Amino acid sequence: MSPTEKFSKTWKEFTHSPRAKQVQKYIRRFVILIIVGIIIFQLFEIGWGEVLRNLPVHPLFYLLFFILYLTLPIGEVFIYRQVWPIKKRKLFKAFLTKRVYNEEVMGYSGEFYLFMWARKYLDKRDWEILKNVRDNNIISALSSNLVAFTLIGILVFTGVINIEEMVGNIDLVYVVTAVVIAAALVVLIIQFRKYIFELPIRKAIIVFIIYLTRFLLHHGLLIIQWAVVIPDTPLSVWFLFVAIIIMVNRIPFLPSRDLIFMWAGIELSRMLDMATAAVAGMLLVSSALKKSTNLILFLLFSYFSTDSDLKPVKEKTDKEPGDKKYDSDIAVANQDE
Secondary structure: OOHHHHHHHHHHHHHOOHHHHHHHHHHHHHHHHHHHHHHHHHHHHHOHHHHHHOOOOOHHHHHHHHHHHHHHHHHHHHHHOOOOOOOHHHHHHHHHHHHHHHHHOOOOHHHHHHHHHHOOOOOOOHHHHHHHHHHHHHHHHHHHHHHHHHHHHHHHHOOOOOHHHHHOOOOHHHHHHHHHHHHHHHHHHHHOHHHHOOOOHHHHHHHHHHHHHHHHHHHHHHHHHHHHHOOOOOHHHHHHHHHHHHHHHHOOOOOOHHHHHHHHHHHHHHHOOOOHHHHHHHHHHHHHHHHHHHHHHHHHHHHHOOOOOOOOOOOOOOOOOOOHHHHHHHHHHOOOO
16 A cells, blocks of 8 residues: 555545544634624624614615525526436425535535435435536536626726736736736637536536526625615725625635624625625625524424435435335435435
8 A cells, every 4th residue: 555545545534534524613613603602793893782783784785695595495496406306395394404515514524414415315326416516516616706706807997806916916926927827718618628526518518507697696696685784885896895705605615604794794895985884784684584494494304304305314224126125215215316
């Protein structure tokens, strides 16, 4: 066994050990505790009375919250139906649960849940299911980064972000080097696409369009929700908030992203001379609503679960035709709407 294989085996054994899981749990709690502490300090600086007086009261704000909450799982139902022949109702429940894991446990823990859940309903091998999840994550990242870069370009073009003040005088050599490296990466990705991405081009385009449509709709509604609370705010300012929330959501393995965005949003409102108390109240209510909804859904799914969706069972890695469990899973998967 080579040194690399030994290290890989040792690292895998450590990461799956009870002690490593305990350490990860404490690290997550510590990070969340720090973020919560910073937010509480921010709210004390603003003044709790001022924040409470500026909590959202418009009914449209709360209606838009629940619409926004559902856009992600609904979009993912249409996306994964391109590769998985599972009933929409089951997919919708799975994606709601996946969202709870990603937002309340750790980023990408929802993908692990989805993989374990999908093993019970598909006639695919484990590596095929993993590739489906991986391909969809790649397309999701591509669409969100495209929107983020477009928004940043608009903000630079409109003068909201002064690129010269941020980067100063940049030598042309660095610019050319960056362009060459980016071009080389694009060529390598195209050349070795089949090794890192296996979804057929036609389906990939369909999935990309669904992701992009959902992404634009979701963030468009988010801007409307914010504008309901703080009207007469320039659209460019909300674009900056959207760019930040996109970047926060793209950071892997990050717990409680809504709290991190709340922290960043309060600081940004100060920099832009906005009504900080109104921004803090708006983000505080959004975070509380999101966590409450996640908790309620998790408890409901745990109580009414009949197929152990929240506690995936360990099954054989490769199922073969003739296996009773395999044939049962195929029958369930083929019961389409």
